[in-house]
Amino acid sequence: xxxxxxxxxxxxxxxxxxxxxxxxxxxxxxxxxxxxxxxxxxxxxxxxxxxxxxxxxxxxxxxxxxxxxxxxxxxxxxxxxxxxxxxxxxxxxxxxxxxxxxxxxxxxxxxxxxxxxxxxxxxxxxxxxxxxxxxxxxxxxxxxxxxxxxxxxxxxxxxxxxxxxxxxxxxxxxxxxxxxxxxxxxxxxxxxxxxxxxxxxxxxxxxxxxxxxxxxxxxxxxxxxxxxxxxxxxxxxxxxxxxxxxxxxxxxxxxxxxxxxxxxxxxxxxxxxxxxxxxxxxxxxxxxxxxxxxxxxxxxxxxxxxxxxxxxxxxxxxxxxxxxxxxxxxxxxxxxxxxxxxxxxxxxxxxxxxxxxxxxxxxxxxxx
Amino acid sequence: xxxxxxxxxxxxxxxxxxxxxxxxxxxxxxxxxxxxxxxxxxxxxxxxxxxxxxxxxxxxxxxxxxxxxxxxxxxxxxxxxxxxxxxxxxxxxxxxxxxxxxxxxxxxxxxxxxxxxxxxxxxxxxxxxxxxxxxxxxxxxxxxxxxxxxxxxxxxxxxxxxxxxxxxxxxxxxxxxxxxxxxxxxxxxxxxxxxxxxxxxxxxxxxxxxxxxxxxxxxxxxxxxxxxxxxxxxxxxxxxxxxxxxxxxxxxxxxxxxxxxxxxxxxxxxxxxxxxxxxxxxxxxxxxxxxxxxxxxxxxxxxxxxxxxxxxxxxxxxxxxxxxxxxxxxxxxxxxxxxxxxxxxxxxxxxxxxxxxxxxxxxxxxxx
Numbered sequence: 200x201x202x203x204x205x206x207x208x209x210x211x212x213x214x215x216x217x218x219x220x221x222x223x224x225x226x227x228x229x230x231x232x233x234x235x236x237x238x239x240x241x242x243x244x245x246x247x248x249x250x251x252x253x254x255x256x257x258x259x260x261x262x263x264x265x266x267x268x269x270x271x272x273x274x275x276x277x278x279x280x281x282x283x284x285x286x287x288x289x290x291x292x293x294x295x296x297x298x299x300x301x302x303x304x305x306x307x308x309x310x311x312x313x314x315x316x317x318x319x320x321x322x323x324x325x326x327x328x329x330x331x332x333x334x335x336x337x338x339x340x341x342x343x344x345x346x347x348x349x350x351x352x353x354x355x356x357x358x359x360x361x362x363x364x365x366x367x368x369x370x371x372x373x374x375x376x377x378x379x380x381x382x383x384x385x386x387x388x389x390x391x392x393x394x395x396x397x398x399x400x401x402x403x404x405x406x407x408x409x410x411x412x413x414x415x416x417x418x419x420x421x422x423x424x425x426x427x428x429x430x431x432x433x434x435x436x437x438x439x440x441x442x443x444x445x446x447x448x449x450x451x452x453x454x455x456x457x458x459x460x461x462x463x464x465x466x467x468x469x470x471x472x473x474x475x476x477x478x479x480x481x482x483x484x485x486x487x488x489x490x491x492x493x494x495x496x497x498x499x500x501x502x503x504x505x506x507x508x509x510x511x512x513x514x515x516x517x518x519x520x521x522x523x524x525x526x527x528x529x530x531x532x533x534x535x536x537x538x539x540x541x542x543x544x545x546x547x548x549x550x551x552x553x554x555x556x557x558x559x560x561x562x563x564x565x566x567x
Numbered sequence: 568x569x570x571x572x573x574x575x576x577x578x579x580x581x582x583x584x585x586x587x588x589x590x591x592x593x594x595x596x597x598x599x600x601x602x603x604x605x606x607x608x609x610x611x612x613x614x615x616x617x618x619x620x621x622x623x624x625x626x627x628x629x630x631x632x633x634x635x636x637x638x639x640x641x642x643x644x645x646x647x648x649x650x651x652x653x654x655x656x657x658x659x660x661x662x663x664x665x666x667x668x669x670x671x672x673x674x675x676x677x678x679x680x681x682x683x684x685x686x687x688x689x690x691x692x693x694x695x696x697x698x699x700x701x702x703x704x705x706x707x708x709x710x711x712x713x714x715x716x717x718x719x720x721x722x723x724x725x726x727x728x729x730x731x732x733x734x735x736x737x738x739x740x741x742x743x744x745x746x747x748x749x750x751x752x753x754x755x756x757x758x759x760x761x762x763x764x765x766x767x768x769x770x771x772x773x774x775x776x777x778x779x780x781x782x783x784x785x786x787x788x789x790x791x792x793x794x795x796x797x798x799x800x801x802x803x804x805x806x807x808x809x810x811x812x813x814x815x816x817x818x819x820x821x822x823x824x825x826x827x828x829x830x831x832x833x834x835x836x837x838x839x840x841x842x843x844x845x846x847x848x849x850x851x852x853x854x855x856x857x858x859x860x861x862x863x864x865x866x867x868x869x870x871x872x873x874x875x876x877x878x879x880x881x882x883x884x885x886x887x888x889x890x891x892x893x894x895x896x897x898x899x900x901x902x903x904x905x906x907x908x909x910x911x912x913x914x915x916x917x918x919x920x921x922x923x924x925x926x927x928x929x930x931x932x933x934x935x
Contacts, residue, residue, distance in 0.1 A: 272837065272864060279834045294865065302834055306865035466647045466670055469640065496640060497662060497674035 200264025201288040202236045204256060206280055206299065212254035213274045215427050216245030218399040219252040220270045228313045231267035232274075235311075236260050244317060245270060250396040251317045251430040252403070264289060267309040276304055318430055320421045326365065326384055326413040330424065333411060334404040335529075336367045336378040337397050339555060342523050343376035344369040344394040352436040355391035358420070360384050368441050369394065374520055375441055375558040376527075390415050391438050396431040403427060445558055446545065449536035451509035453483060454549060457533045460488065461525040463501035467492045468518035470499045478562055479518040483537075484511035492518070514540045515562045524557045540564070568632025569656040570604045572624060574648055574667065580622035581642045583795050584613030586767040587620040588638045596681045599635035600642075603679075604628050612685060613638060618764040619685050619798040620771070632657060635677040644672055686798055688789045694733065694752055694781040698792065701779060702772040703897075704735045704746040705765050707923060710891050711744035712737040712762040720804040723759040726788070728752050736809050737762065742888055743809055743926040744895075758783050759806050764799040771795060813926055814913065817904035819877035821851060822917060825901045828856065829893040831869035835860045836886035838867045846930055847886040851905075852879035860886070882908045883930045892925045908932070 216232050224230075224247055233244040236258065243254045266289060277285065280299040290296045290305065297304045337356070345353035357368040365380045400422055404411065412423040422429040464479060471477045471492045482489040483505070490501040514537065525533070530548035537544050546557040584600050592598075592615055601612040604626065611622045634657060645653065648667040658664045658673065665672045705724070713721035725736040733748045768790055772779065780791040790797040832847060839845045839860045850857040851873070858869040882905065893901070898916035905912050914925040 269864070275837050276834065276867075279830065279837065281830070301870040302831065302867075303869075304834070304838065304865060304867040307863070462647065462649070463670065466644065466672070469643050469647065470672070495675070496637070497672060499644075499670075499672040501671075502669040 200234075200236050200266060200295075201261040201286075202241055202258045203261075203284050203286045204241060204258040206277065206282055206285050208256045209285060210274075210277050212243045212256050212427075213270070213277055215254045215403055216243045216252045217270050217274055218402060219245040219247055219250045219429075221247040223247065226313075226315075228267055228309050229315075230269060230271070231309050231314070232270045233265070233267045233311060233314045235265045236263050238263075244314075246315065246317065248315065249393060249432045250399060252399075253317065253428045253430075255426050262288075265311040266295060267311050267314050268295065268306060269309075273306065276306070318416075318419050320414060320416055320419060320430065322412070322414050322421065322423065324412040324414055324423070325386055325388065326360065326382060327410050328365065328380070328382060328413065329408045330404045330411050331406045331408060332380055333413075334401050334406065336365075336380060337401040337404075339378045339527050340367045340369040340376040341394050341397060341401070342369075342527065343371055343374050343557075345371035352391055352434050352438055354395075355393050355434040355438075356397055357438045357441070358388065358390050358392060358415075360386060360388040362387075368438070370439060370441060370444075373517070373560050374524070375444060375556070376524075377441070377445075377556040379553055379555065388415055389438070390420060391434040391436070392420055392431055393434055400429050400431065403429060444543075445556060446536070446538060446543065449509070449538055449545070451483065451507070451512050451537040453488065453508075453535040453537070454506040455488065455503060455533060455535065457525055457528060457530055459503045460490075460533070461522065463488075463490050463503050464518055464521050464525065467499040467501050468522065470494050470497055471518055477518045478515055479521070480513065480515045480564075482511075482513050483507060509537075512537055512540060514544065515564050516544070516559060517562060520559055524559060528555065528557070568602075568604050568634060568663075569629040569654075570609055570626040571629075571652050571654045572609060572626040574645065574650055574653050576624045577653060578642075578645050580611045580624050580795075581638070581645055583622045583771055584611045584620045585638050585642055586770060587613040587615055587618045587797075589615040591615065594681075594683075596635055596677050597683075598637060598639070599677050599682070600638045601633070601635045601679060601682045603633045604631050606631075612682075614683065614685065616683065617761060617800045618767060620767075621685065621796045621798075623794050630656075633679040634663060635679050635682050636663065636674060637677075641674065644674070686784075686787050688782060688784055688787060688798065690780070690782050690789065690791065692780040692782055692791075693754055693756065694728065694750060695778050696733065696748070696750060696781065697776045698772045698779050699774045699776060700748055701781075702769050702774065704733075704748060705769040705772075707746045707895050708735045708737040708744040709762050709765060709769070710737075710895065711739055711742050711925075713739035720759055720802050720806055722763075723761050723802040723806075724765055725806045725809070726756065726758050726760060726783075728754060728756040730755075736806070738807060738809060738812075741885070741928050742892070743812060743924070744892075745809070745813075745924040747921055747923065756783055757806070758788060759802040759804070760788055760799050761802055768797050768799070771797060812911075813924060814904070814906060814911065817877070817906055817913070819851065819875070819880050819905040821856065821876075821903040821905070822874040823856065823871060823901055823903065825893055825896060825898055827871045828858075828901070829890065831856075831858050831871050832886055832889050832893065835867040835869050836890065838862050838865055839886055845886045846883055847889070848881065848883045848932070850879075850881050851875060877905075880905055880908060881932075882912065883932050884912070884927060885930060888927055892927060896923065896925070 286298040359366040414421040532549040654666040727734040782789040856871040900917040
């Protein structure tokens with residue numbers, strides 16, 4: 200194998216494929232990047248079997264071939280090379296020789312025969328979405344996915360296509376996060392993707408309107424970004440019927456400035472944090488939201504002006520969960536809907552109530 | 568106690584005094600900031616007994632008084648308050664009441680009677696230096712101070728005033744770092760300051776030409792920055808006679824571009840790091856510096872163009888130590904002076920050979 204490639208392009212491709220290399224596998228070969236040189240391009244693959252990332256870059260190929268090279272060391276060496284063309288060549292059947300201007304290095308490589316084959320997927324593209332949109336949808340739901348493995352399916356995010364709408368849904372038993380986007384698609388799809396792999400996918404997606412093509416198979420999802428492909432295994436099992444959890448009616452509706460509420464809750468929660476509880480109380484009455492908390496260290500009281508439609512209400516929440524939601528909504532004003540102090544609260548973007556729905560269960564207070 | 572103070576000023580004063588609060592003391596009161604309201608200003612003090620930081624800010628005082636308040640919680644609450652005037656008042660003999668616009672909090676305070684008295688220092692100023700200069704001098708030496716406590720005096724930095732020059736010196740048995748600055752001072756001084764406290768001092772010093780007044784006593788050094796005073800305990804004992812270690816002659820002199828050498832050493836060191844050794848070899852001959860390293864994972868070879876005066880030489884170093892030195896020198900070109908493969912190497916700024924001197928012991932190679 201012998202090729203010459205641009206340093207910046209190679210560094211970017213390594214950085215992308217490294218995101219799939221978790222270093223947790225018992226197979227040493229999965230610590231490596233598999234590099235294949237064919238015709239006029241090289242392909243880099245990183246994988247932990249759950250997640251596989253493939254990056255293609257153009258190169259001058261003098262001899263085709265395939266090797267697996269330690270991802271971390273190779274990545275560090277390329278990163279520190281001068282910004283120029285890099286020549287890479289296999290020598291003596293077990294090493295590669297790397298040359299860039301006056302810098303040279305030889306590195307032992309691993310046998311590519313041991314590298315697992317990557318899942319073959321027929322790319323009959325189902326969805327095309329802007330990269331920044333899908334990136335925001337992932338970011339807007341991933342925090343609500345379950346952390347513990349009691350119900351493995353809830354550690355994933357549901358990708359649901361229904362009636363020309365893409366819905367991303369995450370829930371963990373305390374809260375539900377839903378983001379919606381109109382798309383051009385006639386299929387109905389329901390697939391659950393591990394949030395761990397989606398977190399890496401969202402790092403590769405750009406904050407731009409470039410397209411990403413998405414393909415689903417029975418076991419995998421493929422994101423095709425052009426020169427980079429990301430393949431994730433799906434989670435098996437049935438996702439919770441989330442739509443039945445969202446209350447369709449409410450007794451009480453609050454319209455508030457998002458950052459005013461966020462700042463007030465953050466301040467009030469400082470007391471709770473110290474006292475090992477994370478409880479904050481909301482007292483909603485007369486166009487006024489009073490947020491309070493207390494612990495053995497002291498107490499806090501915050502007032503926020505709101506627009507109130509309906510009866511007054513006292514309700515309590517885990518401050519961290521409320522902060523998560525108010526941080527992730529990209530809106531100046533939000534709508535909060537309540538039914539009672541023991542029913543979930545629904546939070547939406549006031550400008551576009553269909554863009555997202557967040558639901559949070561209250562903490563039931565012991566009566567005095 | 569009751570006062571009204573500007574939020575930004577208070578936040579900055581808390582942030583500065585917090586740098587002395589390490590949280591490692593057995594005295595709970597040292598987790599706190601001691602706040603004293605007198606006449607037209609409040610004074611905040613943080614201390615871990617080794618290091619004491621005092622910040623003064625103007626305030627509207629309605630009632631004088633003194634309290635000690637948990638530094639972390641108080642700091643977080645003030646930081647999250649809106650950007651406006653903050654009213655602070657003691658209530659019910661054990662709490663303070665904090666009010667800022669529509670935000671309020673009450674916080675339990677600690678008894679100021681238990682707070683240790685801060686060292687009294689007669690400020691007969693000895694030195695006046697620009698803040699950015701002393702900050703750079705600390706930064707340029709602190710990395711070479713000893714980390715282990717085998718010889719406690721070497722964990723400090725020597726502040727030496729001699730013949731109108733301020734020298735800062737740190738050494739750990741493998742390397743010596745010296746920075747020099749001409750100053751207007753007729754005294755001769757020699758004091759060793761713990762590098763741990765100097766690290767905090769350098770965070771408070773600004774990157775500006777504002778003055779800092781420095782006073783020495785038998786046991787303490789005081790940095791007076793105007794509204795902020797920093798007092799550090801000195802280390803007891805005799806510092807090593809460093810000047811006798813620096814060779815005054817050399818057989819071989821190399822002039823090189825600093826960043827060329829730094830980048831080459833950093834690349835070559837990647838191999839060494841992986842193999843658990845950090846050794847790099849320098850082969851100096853014919854206006855060429857060849858840097859190489861190898862481990863079981865591979866090998867690297869780097870070439871850097873230099874100007875050589877004297878004989879050729881092969882010598883080896885711990886790559887990390889060489890990188891430390893080449894990173895910290897603020898010069899385009901450096902001078903390296905050698906005597907033999909088993910004598911120390913001296914590195915200087917080529918533009919100003921008196922500004923700094925770095926010395927590094929080589930690693931003795933086993934002969935083949």
